[in-house]
């Protein structure tokens with residue numbers, strides 16, 4: 162969908178639908194909503210008095226106009242209680258309106274007021290950004306493999322503002338929102354793609370195409386380069402697969418920051434996780450196509466960072482491997498050495514994410530990073546601990562931890578700090594090697610982070626276990642339609658902006 166801004170009067174728009182809003186508890190509509198109410202002879206006031214619509218968040222009401230306005234439909238979207246209103250509420254309202262419009266067959270174009278920039282007190286550009294994000298995230302559809310594709314949803318949205326002086330801020334905010342939504346929706350596309358389509362080499366090709374389109378510099382390491390670098394852990398995970406591994410490297414280095422110590426983002430990109438020889442149960446195994454969601458978030462965030470041309474240097478590393486059982490596959494009991502030289506005993510070939518991350522994190526050290534953040538669908542246990550409401554945050558650096566918590570708050574992508582007690586590392590002590598890749602039953606969450614920590618020498622580091630956040634089976638949140646969520650992209654963009 163195209164989104165643009167225009168100076169004008171919301172009552173005079175030639176669109177299939179006009180969108181206005183209402184705070185909960187308001188009895189006399191104000192601003193654009195008030196103007197439209199007057200044009201409609203009090204229809205919105207009567208709607209409120211009827212008791213059928215109170216402006217509750219998440220709710221909409223649809224009115225059909227006669228000849229009073231050029232637009233045949235008016236959609237009123239609830240903004241919720243004024244005291245609870247913020248940017249997240251504005252984003253949600255835009256998402257709710259876009260979804261309601263997508264359900265109206267006859268609407269191809271809509272005109273909307275900005276949500277929350279008047280009475281809501283939001284800064285104009287921020288409100289416009291939230292509007293673009295909400296609508297574009299809500300209208301996302303995964304790639305379609307049906308021969309008869311059903312094309313749904315509006316084609317264009319115009320933000321109408323009466324005050325011409327606000328137009329530049331609105332346009333700037335819309336561009337920011339579009340760049341971020343593009344990154345999130347790209348990440349969702351990568352995750353949605355079936356694992357026979359999106360295997361490591363194909364994932365790398367898509368990252369390259371994105372980098373070429375957005376002006377990022379890139380390089381991709383294949384099996385041979387990875388072997389020369391001594392990435393024995395990632396290569397071991399890859400060995401059972403017919404698909405060759407890839408390490409995708411993306412760099413955003415604005416001229417003024419070309420020599421700045423970079424923020425390095427590292428993503429787990431297991432394009433399919435069968436568990437390998439420690440094979441998973443077959444029920445629900447198809448979900449493991451989303452085991453590359455960390456890499457998808459990193460590549461999506463790099464896309465948004467490039468489009469926004471953020472002033473800081475950022476490097477994205479996506480370690481892309483398929484984990485399959487085979488005669489050549491690695492085994493439980495194997496002892497392996499990766500890029501850092503640390504010897505590792507394999508207890509479970511299903512604890513493969515930490516192995517590929519170990520090599521990518523060892524590689525990250527060469528950039529002398531200001532900070533490194535890895536994202537990984539690492540453990541089922543994180544979902545048991547936190548449910549679907551937050552990703553687990555592990556860090557060995559207080560400042561980075563706090564920066565991530567601020568980015569989390571600003572983006573609305575929740576993180577919850579998890580402990581990194583030294584004692585957790587006891588559970589992954591090996592009798593024969595320097596470390597083993599899995600601990601006992603009670604060590605699910607934190608020993609996985611302690612394992613990764615072994616490979617993160619020389620820089621501040623944080624690890625986000627996003628396993629329970631990357632997929633949703635229900636349309637529970639209007640900005641996250643069923644399927645891949647693209648979790649992490651907005652968080653990483655906020656972090657890159659702040660660091």
Ligand code: BES
Nearest residue numbers: 452509511512538539540541542599628
């Ligand atoms: N990709 C999985 C983690 C996962 C499980 C994500 C379920 C989403 C839903 C990971 O590679 C894995 O298999 N982890 C094991 C670790 C164990 C073998 C130490 C797990 O969580 O069971």
Ligand code: MN
Nearest residue numbers: 434511512513
């Ligand atoms: Mn696994």
Ligand code: ZN
Nearest residue numbers: 431434452514
């Ligand atoms: Zn995995």
